[in-house]
Amino acid sequence: METLHSHNPFLSLLFLHLLQFSSLSLLSSAYTLPDKYFINCGSNFDVKVTDGPIRNFISDENSGSFSLVGEISSVSDTSTSNSSPLYQTARIFTNPSSYNLQIDQSGTYMVRLHFYAFSSSKKNLSHAQFNVSASGFSLLSNFSVQNLTINEFMLTINVSEFIISFTPTQKSSFAFANAIEVFLVPDITDVSTPPIYVTPSGARGTYDGLLSQALHTVYRANVGGPPITPAKDTLWRNWVSDDDYLVTPNAAKKSEFHSDRPVYQTGGATEYSAPDPVYQTAKQLNVSSSGGSNFFNITWRFNVSKNAPHFVRVHFCDIVSPSYNDVLQFNLYLYSKFSQKICPYNVVDQLAVPFYKDFVVDSDNSGFMDVSIGPRNDSIMIKTAFLNGVEIMEVITEVKKPPKKHLFVVVGSVVVSVTSLLMLVVVVVVCLTCKRAKPVETSVWQAIPDYGGGSSYVSTTERTVNGSPLDNLNLGLKLSFQEIQYATNNFDTRLMIGEGGFGKVYEATLRNGMKVAVKRSEPGNGQGRPEFHTEIIVLSSIRHCHLVSLIGYCDERSEMILVYEFMEKGTLRDHLYILNGESLKSSSQSELSWNQRLEICIGAAKGLDYLHNSSGRSIIHRDVKSTNILLDEDYVAKVADFGLSRLGDLDQTHVSTGVKGSFGYLDPEYFRCLQLTQKSDVYSFGVVLLEVLCARPAINNSLPGKEINLAEWGLFWQKKGQLENIVDPLLVGKINPNSLRKFGETVEKCLKEYGVQRPNMNDVVWDLEYALQLQQTARHREPHEDSTTDASWVLPVPAVQRLPSHSIPVDEYGIPMDDFTDTSHSNSHGVFSMLNIDDGR
Template sequence: MMGIGELKLFIWISSALSLACISIGFTPVDNYLIDCGSPTDTSIGNRVFVSDSSNSQFLKTSQSILANATVSSSIVSPLYQTARILNGVSYYNFPIQRHGRHWIRLYFYPFVYKSYDMRTANFSVSTQDFVLLSNFQIKNDSLMKEFSVNITSDSLALAFTPSDHSFAFLNALEVVSVPDNLIVDDANQINPLKSYQGLLVQALETVWRINMGTLAVSAQNDTLGRTWITDEAFLRNKNLAIPITKIGAVKYSNDTVTRDIAPDTVYGTCRRMNSSGDPNSNFNVTWEFNVDPGFEYLIRLHFCDIVSNAANQLIFNVYINSLIAVQGLELSTLTFNILGVPVYRDFVTGLSSSSKIVVSIGPDTSTGSYPDGILNGLEIMKMNNSKGSLDGDVSAALFPSSGSSKKVGVLVGAILGVVIVLAAIALFLMSRRRRLARKQHSKTWIPFSTSGGGNSLSMGSKSSNGTATSVISNLEYRFPFVALQEATNNFDESWVIGVGGFGKVYRGVLGDGTKVAVKRGNPLSQQGLAEFQTEIQMLSQFRHRHLVSLIGYCDERKEMILVYEYMENGTLKGHLYGSGLPSLSWKQRLEICIGAARGLHYLHTGSVKPIIHRDVKSANILLDENLMAKVADFGLSKTGPEIDKTHVSTAVKGSFGYLDPEYFRRQQLTEKSDVYSFGVVLFEVLCARPVIDPSLPREKVNLAEWALNHQKRGLLEQIIDPNLVGKIRLASLRKFGEIAEKCLSEYGVDRPTMGDVLWNLEYALQLQESVIQNEPDEDSINQIGDVSPLISNVNPVDDTVTAEKVRGSSVGDLSDVSISKVFSQLIKSEGR
């Protein structure tokens, strides 16, 4: 371990090397700089903004106009002298090479071009997940809006949506990667003062970026292209603080605080309390900033002791909105008693109706130290609200769809299509966050017992609808936390096999050698105690070979952990796209769909009241070592209506892309909502692509709409997974498409039951497996023309085997029914 002297030498050498390499900053993987409307590229310092005329592959628009300003280049930046005017919903789509946080910078300067007065433009800007600007207007001066979004997909789509009878415009655009450590997950929350986690998933808008002192910092002098303005205009009493400049005193000592966090000019300047040598001085230095009410804010305070002669003299308090944020902040304790080492602290405010944020520093009178204090820099960043918006009380569903001119409810400018799904997921997130806010949720969980007070959950045996759920009685299913630590190698991150809405899933091995999947709840998740209880209660009541089995749970140490049987082959989604796993054959896909349908059919019919899953998707269909499908994740499941009722009225919950539009519109849940979601899964299985992909052309964004359109036109074979081309019998494909189409009927009453879906999937498999007599090549499965010959030479009809018998038996494994006999009675491809 280094001593203080060695550490000082190390810091000195590191600083010298840093100064020698001052021009070397962060190199972004994604670096899109667009000069909108310009016929040529534009250089700003050492950065080149390319013309979007020559790079039109990024822009998808129905109608746009290239505009030129008459403003002199000496008055305004070259970036503001051209613009692209957008008369309809338009998209900038950018491939993302590296997932993570990115700057999104939008440049605006309203000028008049022919009949277009950009001061009258009114429009919204949104990504797939967040609203950045809503009903945005700018009247006069140039403006750059900077956002920071954590991108987890392979593309970023920016949608520009004009309001009614208006248009949108944009002068320039940046989409640029930022370092991973720029925004970390943790912060300190004030009111009440406690730890905060969850910044990584937040979209942020830079509201203020301030350099305390007299020096501003231009984008050309910041490694990340940021602009820092001086603080003088924000000081309440300028006489209470003095500016200090000692840029050469700054020593960057580690990889945590680098010039990417803030440049030398920020850490080398500060405002210092003007105590004038009076040891009895007792006042605060205060800055006041205008903000939008109704949002939480991330406040980053930058400190660097460039004023002390001795490293232990500077002790002071920090206040945010008149609340203590740090009492007795002693910078030397954070920097190993070495002066000039930068540090920063992040704070998250609560929701407030105030339009002001007030930051103060002042003496800590409890220590008897000299009244002194400094602040070097400050950043205020707005955090997205519960609807996914950074601008007003609008939903993230503002991200527009194509192919429809209808509007949904209160969603301004949103177009029917993808919007329905996006609105539903936004409402889902909103309802959860609002409930947490009402309860003043402290993000701390408490243990519970499903038995009403005991410490263990015991499962008995149950029989429903002829299917036994046999579990040995009185066994303890409650695992000690230490046992799960050992099973997962202390929750080793390299053992993570999945991440969901509830938390991370780890592979594990119990003491007896049993492989398990351990799902550890994340306190910051939108899913919490209710979902934890629901999952245990559902899986403790029902056992079926096509439902993932619960082995146990743990609620020690305020943890919520679920332990399942281990599924060797992961998710169905992982085998369809995105993970590089081997492609599944058509037969395997059909068998997986059949298994999942059996599991869902059992949920719907296996007890007096149906169980509605509410989150049917390919990521929740798991595959064992034999590729047998099992339905998983019952945290959102809901007991269905009473026998004399048609539906359950409940808040909308589900997953983006799979949600039943009728459920969204009416908030009335039935088993047919699961059927709709399963229909989306069927097309996902056939086409092997995401259910929503904004990077695709408009007509392809929504898989369900796109595939349904091809199915209705009889062109389904044109969009199947390329790995399946030439490997599906046409009769099987037709039947499969019919099933999916019926599942996606607009109204639930027109959709089949899961029993009917299961029966038809079995039929599609039989059509695929059938052997045509006198066929030249029995291995050939490129079928064309009338499909009836495919099944014209089947076995004689066995009247003792009916479709109803199949559906009644499908709760089990159908092992007592001959599939060939079942389908031998069918001589036409229509089936049911």
């Protein structure tokens, strides 16, 4: 167990308790526990529940404070003497009936319906099937009970008569209730600051009008602590332990706050937001004593209704930081594509002060909802995350009242006549329209902003999300299909220069003389419109001298065509090795010197670093490999092929997603945990570095078992300190051992098993530049002296004072940092790119 120890002297503790007492008194004075309505159904006597705050459930017979309307009867359970008196009687409804309550104060009300299916001589309550509604909201539909069930709802009720209706679903069925609670509670949310609205794709907005809806409690979890019974809750709520909902229990450890009470502050959470035990316990990331963790985050998974809005409240109270000076901040994730930065001390000003965050989250069609927390790199002293409690309530929209029967009789004939006339008009209009108009595609693919994940795509005829317009793909780069046909000579096979996972690639020339590469999708190639849109979105928002430029695209006639700048030298792999026929045996063919190879690696690393950190949003490439690194006529490297990329916030630690990429380059942690990070690109780039050094593919099944996987084979020799044994034969005797040693260390760091142990791409750039410097400063040797195994040639590696990554000059990237949107701008030497892909992603 983690314990928070106070570092303050006695006087500070005294002041703390005085402040806590005064704040709590102020908060408590704004709300007092009500005494109505608590109803004991089907009984002629009252029941006083004394566990916790006292509730007096009054009999529903002869009560002057509410009325019972309809055909009713009651039953008693005489067989269960040990059950609560509250559940020994029930009110039976064989026809539509209701409780009518007079509400004398407007506000948010808790409505609890108690059902216990006992069997009596008159009725077996487990046979009941019925609906429950209240003030236009359908609370329960086709409801039946087998054991004790308490359904809880939150509604905003104005001063008026509040009606709770019970309706059997069939004539042979009936409804019942054992007890009812309807009482005023503090407003669930502040109208002036509506909760954040989150879609399954990660789009965000604000959710207005929550108080006009009904909320049905689905989960209330005490994170890090035991279950909390209604007797120990300030509003008689029930909290369950979170343990059953943890996806990876080992990722979390418990924390406890050993003090009398949390420190409630004005404007934050109160004792009625959640009881003290919720804020006195938490779960935090299982961080080792050395400060590292094998886990990206902690995830709780809850079963919820599909495709429905849910109100989600997450409770926080910093009981994990050893002192207030240890500034802690972390990320909260909803599903995998939305993240929210949590900075406790932007909300409160001392330790152990409760607060909460509210969201309305649209569930997807999976039937579950993930709530996760994870650390942030910019958390100054402590890199962890914590959570104290979670509440999930399904949002119930208002039910439209059906038309009354007598209205149908009066106006029925009129409606039939009008409907017939309207149908005739519609038929005429449609016929005339069809003669004039060409068929159009009504489904438009929209790229939805994905805060904290990747781009997500929905086929929809709507152009808004939560009322906000969506951008379409008309980015000023659209080319006509006729122009593409002209440029490729109607897709002349003699101009085809490659074929990959997306489709065929053609060398082409536009009407203005610009030489380009045209990539045309073909059905059945395994990739489609999502990849097409991702590539456009990504390449239209970035510009960098080490990233391939998008010239245009075409989506006419269901075509998916991308047009890139042309790269004369093709892919990096083309210059490293060739595969000999079906045997997949590779042989080195490179004419690239070690200096050139390092410069190419440095350029590709800079491109990836820009994607990860400098493009305004973090972009994870997800398919880094030697065929996706292209070379221009001067052998300048550019990263290409962004169809599998994922977009997120710069502070995003990971994205949960299905595994995609190329075998042999896949991050093993990503493969195991389905959690994609920037460090997944780093791992793939580490494999590319070995390809450059060894001039062989990442996977070669024609080799002996232990040599098949290049990453494993390279690490084996690197750890033995004999990496020179597997270098490209054309490089033997030409690499400074200091340079090789630094290069090997960089490879080893990139290929670490866990992402947290791998360097950032910025660090990789620096290490490679250092390896190049070591190569360039090697002393001249006679030809007969050249040997990478000659220990006498090894120079001591000088100690270098490394500057922080943010101190690297902006113009090292070759562009202004605020200028990364002009994708039509060509590079300085006017060279355009070729996407030469000869294997699938």
